Amino acid sequence: MRHRLKDVAELAGVSVKTVSNVVNGYAHVRPETRTRVEQAIAELNYRPNLSARNLRKGRTGVIALAVPELDIPYFAELARHVVTAAAEHDWTVLIDQTGGAREQERVVAAGIRDHLIDGLIFSPLALTAEDLAGGLDGTPMVLLGERIDRGPADHVVIDNVAAARETTAHLIGLGRRRIAAIGAQRTPEGASARLRLAGYTQALAAAGIDYDETLVAPAAAWHRADGAAAVRELLTNGVRPDAVFCFNDTLALGALRALYEHGLRVPEDVAVAGFDDIEDGRFAVPTLTTVAPDKERIARLAVEALAGRLGGERDAPTRELVAPYRLALRESTLGRG
Amino acid sequence: MRHRLKDVAELAGVSVKTVSNVVNGYAHVRPETRTRVEQAIAELNYRPNLSARNLRKGRTGVIALAVPELDIPYFAELARHVVTAAAEHDWTVLIDQTGGAREQERVVAAGIRDHLIDGLIFSPLALTAEDLAGGLDGTPMVLLGERIDRGPADHVVIDNVAAARETTAHLIGLGRRRIAAIGAQRTPEGASARLRLAGYTQALAAAGIDYDETLVAPAAAWHRADGAAAVRELLTNGVRPDAVFCFNDTLALGALRALYEHGLRVPEDVAVAGFDDIEDGRFAVPTLTTVAPDKERIARLAVEALAGRLGGERDAPTRELVAPYRLALRESTLGRG
């Protein structure tokens, strides 16, 4: 039921290589021969064996995208954009979940899929630059996010500090003074957290507002539950913010939930801002003000960087590619227009 | 920088096949030889070429999961479970987005990744049984969802009719009588919609409530925006339901949003129920009552079915595997406990 070039060749009465030439669109084939071969292909429902082709060509046409978790909406949305961008290069995307665990990430970076993928787009949480130093093994990689400052690979980022600064400034501009920050992390995994916290403190300083430690709430992970827990803890400790800047949108959705449970109105009592612009936020009650990174651009930059590496410029110096973002101002800070 | 069995063999002073035997854990290798080979492997940082291995073995160790969209939370959550279940078989999962477009789905089914994947778990929206009839080409496939009633493949489902009936009965049990149904579809793609609508009407009939056409709102897609639009249209047409049964959770989240915009309280004025039990619903304001399919079980059934087909029972008659579900009763119908 499954046929090879050889079978097609015999049916069409030509050599194996001629069939291969037809399949690959080689120019110098007589139209008559081409037709005959194409008929044979159709008749046998022939499909090339990609394993064999890959072996021969040394390329697989598959790139991998490694993210912590697929059901974090930000990564799911990003994945969709990466798949779309990769399709333009005829690449298939293999999506890998690392769970954010360092060991798993190390395995991915070391290339467990070696020879199965042509390149890797990697959004690490726990991995360090040292983990990467060793095992790249020649497979090009593009890093996403802030975790690795200066690694052996191209790097796509947005300006986290500026985005956080502008968001905080927006809250200040609304007259808020007691602005909580949710999602602080002191672990090495918390690179994004550090940058966003820096933007937050810069904005406070610029407005002449004192930094108040009690308003800064840590969150181990950045899920809805963590955001809700952090806000609950603030409130039960008697802290009364008039705004909450959450370091991502799922935290913010959790925060909305906790504020609701405490009978606080958003934004009248407490304004809320997030980060990532996930779909949920656009339909939350109230809709969520957030930093909207250009995910489509991030994906495209990453894919193009890989394409560059694969296209010969293997040894070019690593670059840092900056994607744009914008502030999406919505009900959770502006109220209902 | 990239080495082959041959390089390792030369370094260790043994034959290529002996290295292969060590790599594959073949029993009859002298401990001394094994150690020497392992050292050589470590020294060269050797990794097997999977393309070559695949070519030789005829298996790739990769299965594909094809879903309409990754950033629909239900599919993202399902994908995570499939990846987890597949890992137990040492399979890598290649995730494919079809966009729900029939042409793309046909391509996937025809096996564009032929010889690249050992099996396919497929959640089609638009595909028909005829599309499948032709091109399976021997690659085992498992279907998810309701689209194809009786195809040439194993099939994992939940009892949509019963789940919808119970949900509607729950709303009736709360004293609601004017229950809207959101998400009806008359297109062939709307197989799930038809089954859920059937459950809805059965529950009404059982309670002696007349079916009211004006309460049934269609929705082309099942996104938040569609749910919001459907409810807005109902309300602006002067229809006043006291409950809304949405055919999935994203519709329900959109519905919550639209009800909020109209100043209606949930559940006091309108109770809301969804379907899928996505993470968002558990943190929505209010939290969402929903049908919770056992996604982990669905994923496991699908993967095990594939494993069975790959493990020899290729020609066994196709089976229909039913996964359990439960009703998750939350604030959007019960109110705040």
Added chain:
DNA sequence: AACGTTGCCTACAACGTTGTAGAAAGCTTC
């Protein structure tokens, strides 16, 4: 002492494809 068995290892071929080299035929050019 002859025999079969087991353990350890090697040589060879094959998986299905494509790059290279080159043959045969037709065409252009002087």
Added chain:
DNA sequence: GAAGCTTTCTACAACGTTGTAGGCAACGTT
């Protein structure tokens, strides 16, 4: 009308791996 180019096609080898067949010791059995 010979030389050289182009077109069309073929044969062969190679990509890196593993299954098969078999060789050679060392062992236990008769």
